Amino acid sequence: MSVSDRFFSLVPDRQCGSCMVCCEYLYINSPSLKKPADVLCGNCVSNQGCRIYDTRPSVCRSWHCLWRRDATIPAELRPDKSGVLFSLSVCDEPRYLFENAYIVCMALKTPAAFDAPLVAATLARYIGEAMLPVWLSHAGGKTLAWPDDKLANAILSPVAAQSDQLADEGKIWLERYEAMLEPLQAKNARFHHHHSPN
Ligand code: SF4
Ligand code: SF4
DSSP: HHHHSSSSSOOTOOOTTTOOOOHHHSOOOETTTOOOTOOOOOTEETTTEEETTGGOOHHHHHHHHHHHOOOTGGGGGHHHHEEEEEEEOSSSSSSSSEEEEEEEEESSSSSHHHHSHHHHHHHHHHHTTTTTTEEEEEEEEEEEEEEEEEHHHHHHHHHGSSSSSHHHHHHHHHHHHHHHHHHHHHHHHHHHHHHHOO
């Protein structure tokens, strides 16, 4: 299945329940709602959920973490229970090549959460699938977990690659990545539209 087919539907029977991790940890900058990262949204009432749920902004209706979108993430990894938030990010104007479209795993409290067996296995699987860049994020910073340094450098600067083989690998990587971006961006826009009744 191509990347652009993979993450754009919701897993049946998976609900947010009492999780409100995205209402706290995400930076939201939409016309109808702005909030900094790591601050619980003012509309969030503890143990009750969103006090404007029925009229919540479209950004809240449309955004879903990967736990809601990718059935291969184990059910146990609901963000409020696992302490990690997996998301797919697709940017229109990224600052850095590997931020065009990527998977990011954010540790909410402690980076030790990355080492929990199910989290580590999920990260290893995304890296092993070699589809999208994988970032680890914690406390406002993020590091690239895949491609690794050697390959990332070869992709960004083929002439400085340590070997011809690595330069070729980087070139193939970049062609494959660039080819998937447009379909991903289109799918991303449609997905958000589809999930935004407002
Ligand atoms: S982080 Fe995921 S599971 Fe939790 S409330 Fe947000 S979308 Fe739902
Ligand atoms: S408006 Fe509601 S759903 Fe949206 S971030 Fe705030 S608490 Fe969450």
